[in-house]
Amino acid sequence: MPSVCVVGGGLAGLAAAAALGEAGLDVDVYETRPFLGGRATSYPAPGVAEHEETIDNCQHILLGCCVNLIDFYRRLGVEGKVRFWREFTFLEPGGRASKMRATSLPAPLHFSGSFLTMPCFDWSDRLAIGRAMLNLMREAGRRDLDSITMADWLAGQRQTPRAMERFWRQVLVSAINEELDRMAASHAFQVFRLGFLAGGKWSAMGVPAVPLAELYGEAAWSRLPTVRIHTRAQVESVQGGVTLAGGERREADAVVLAVPWERAAGLAPHLGLDFTGWEHSPITGIHLWFDRAVTELPHATLLDRTMQWMFNKRDGRHIQLVVSASRGLTGMGKNEVVELAMRELTEFLPEVARARLERSHVVKEMRATFSAKPGLEARRPAAETSDGRLFLAGDWTRSGWPATMEGAVRSGYLAAEAVCRKLGRAGRFLKPDVG
Ligand SMILES: Cc1cc2nc3c(=O)[nH]c(=O)nc-3n(C[C@H](O)[C@H](O)[C@H](O)COP(=O)(O)OP(=O)(O)OC[C@H]3O[C@@H](n4cnc5c(N)ncnc54)[C@H](O)[C@@H]3O)c2cc1C
Known part of the structure; x- marks a missing residue:
């Protein structure tokens, strides 16, 4: 053999x-x-x-569109150990939640129902995002997408500041682990084509259980x-x-x-x-253990702050926060990072102010991925x-x-x-x- x-x-x-x-x-x-x-x-x-x-x-x-990763889990017999979620929560400072969930409408309209009602966007944001999405579908075959950044492409799309910050940046920095003005537009197009526009099943978010x-x-x-x-x-x-x-x-x-x-x-x-x-782009993970539950949400993306994602790891008491392309945190000491995380989390989840932080752990992965420039x-x-x-x-x-x-x-x-x-x-x- x-x-x-x-x-x-x-x-x-x-x-x-x-x-x-x-x-x-x-x-x-x-x-x-x-x-x-x-x-x-x-x-x-x-x-x-x-x-x-x-x-x-x-x-x-x-995401559901990670068909080879899911196939690999199947080979090892562990595909059932990943739980898929079809609803995404966008949290604003102050705690207001916007839910994005796929409906039974055919792709690419499956997110349109909730997108039209998400309170974190107003009509000018929705219009700008919708228009850019149509252009993104039209221009998917462009040959120069690897030579421009996503920020370059978006600059021609007349986006509102809120659409830029709460939609494009929020989705793409976590997906590509790079800032909009450093990532090649080709990667960003792929994220939207496969993970957003292909259909609800492919957009479902898998979280290992x-x-x-x-x-x-x-x-x-x-x-x-x-x-x-x-x-x-x-x-x-x-x-x-x-x-x-x-x-x-x-x-x-x-x-x-x-x-x-x-x-x-x-x-x-x-x-x-x-x-x-070639360069690396870092990711920082912050684990926080509280003396009580601070949320019932399974996960949420956090808007307008440094912390980008929140995951409820156990009973609302163990929370993990994630910051992609986290260059701004790499020079900070562990205590400073935890203080920032606590300050921001209190803005999203009021119960944090009443809870006692029992333990914390910060992981700075300086070589998390290559920078997709x-x-x-x-x-x-x-x-x-x-x-x-x-x-x-x-x-x-x-x-x-x-x-x-x-x-x-x-x-x-x-x-x-x-x-x-x-x-x-x-x-x-x-x-x-x-x-
Ligand atoms: C903090 C963080 C968060 C991330 N979040 C996500 C996410 O949410 N979703 C996602 O899809 N991706 C995410 N990624 C990216 C993902 O983890 C990587 O893209 C992927 O795991 C890389 O796998 P790899 O096998 O290419 O490399 P590695 O995982 O780096 O594997 C290489 C292996 O080679 C071993 N090795 C090195 N030298 C030798 C040697 N001389 N002899 C023997 N062994 C050696 C290393 O120890 C290592 O185990 C994240 C990455 C990080 C760091």
């Missing part, structure tokens, strides 16, 4: 391993850390006894007996096989290198990968490389999606397909985009 080594146990590497394992290949996954999941993982909460509580490094969400690492736990891998997982296994070279720290050598018919881009060039210098001009798309490398036995995967490779869990899984499936082609095996794994 042909053998494949996968380097990196994040979603890209795991997706490649699951696909190749299901196709009957012999697969070894090497992950340097003691646990799987890479940037989408969980660990014991600090400040309580070990095993008492597990938290995600940061809340991760998906278990800690992230549980989705790729031992039980899941027992379904794929030809896949072996090695944690605490750091790979030092991938030329002509795999060499582990300590010198152990493993030959294989193919190697999938699925590490972050800042590590890839060092592990495979012979590929001459060029990351000149204009001009980068054509420079993202494909799965096949000049080394015929070495294949690339990772959310930074040319997956057709921005740096997301879906992008990572797509890249893993594309690498697995390339491996199969090389080894003369049948293997089609990538599911086409919706719509």
Whole structure:
């Protein structure tokens, strides 16, 4: 049976391993850390006894249009552990809630009913957004969308300040993890085309109901007996096989290198990968534990403030806040971030003022994703490389999606397909985009 080594146990590497394992290949996954999941993982909460509580490094969400990620969860038998929500709450400071929910109207009109009545927008905002949406659909085929920013495109769309802040910025900064004036318009168009306009089912928001690492736990891998997982296994070279720290050598018919881009060039210098001009964009997650419930909402997007999303992790007492493209927070100390979060959360949820904060934890992921700026798309490398036995995967490779869990899984499936082609095996794994 042909053998494949996968380097990196994040979603890209795991997706490649699951696909190749299901196709009957012999697969070894090497992950340097003691646990799987890479940037989408969980660990014991600090400040309580070990095993008492597990938290995600940061809340991760998906949409119904993430068809490859959902397919990967199906391969591991965990698709039922993700709960989908069709209603989105937009909260204003002061606590007024606007609900956006998909109706049975055909796409792209499925959100129009609630959109027309959401009190966080007035008629001039709705008109401006509606007009820009029509233009977005009309201009989806434009060839220059990767060379302009979304802010450039919106500048020609006569948007109101509130539409810019509460709609375009609110949706896109979280989806792409970048500011409007730094993100390529092509990514923003894709978010709206697939996640907003394709239909209610594809817009539903998936929130894992278990800690992230549980989705790729031992039980899941027992379904794929030809896949072996090695944690605490750091790979030092991938030329002509795999060499582990300590010198152990493993030959294989193919190697999938699925590490972050800042590590890839060092592990495979012979590929001459060029990351000149690439940058990271950070995400900050803030966990707050209260002595009482402060909300009954399962989640909400928070308008006009630094905090962008709120997730109710347990009984309204454990709240997680998320800030994407969080450059403004990276220079602040932990206490300062918590103070800001508490101040803002009190404006959205009055019960916070009466509650006592028992614990808090701040996670600043400085290298959360690559910055999806204009001009980068054509420079993202494909799965096949000049080394015929070495294949690339990772959310930074040319997956057709921005740096997301879906992008990572797509890249893993594309690498697995390339491996199969090389080894003369049948293997089609990538599911086409919706719509
Ligand atoms: C805070 C945060 C919030 C996010 N929120 C969302 C969200 O809500 N929705 C969404 O879709 N996406 C989100 N993302 C993005 C998503 O997590 C990533 O796009 C995706 O997980 C990347 O997967 P990957 O496999 O490409 O890379 P990684 O997850 O980085 O995996 C690479 C793996 O390689 C391992 N490795 C590195 N070097 C070696 C070596 N020498 N030997 C062996 N192993 C090695 C690393 O330890 C790591 O486990 C978020 C990311 C962050 C950081």
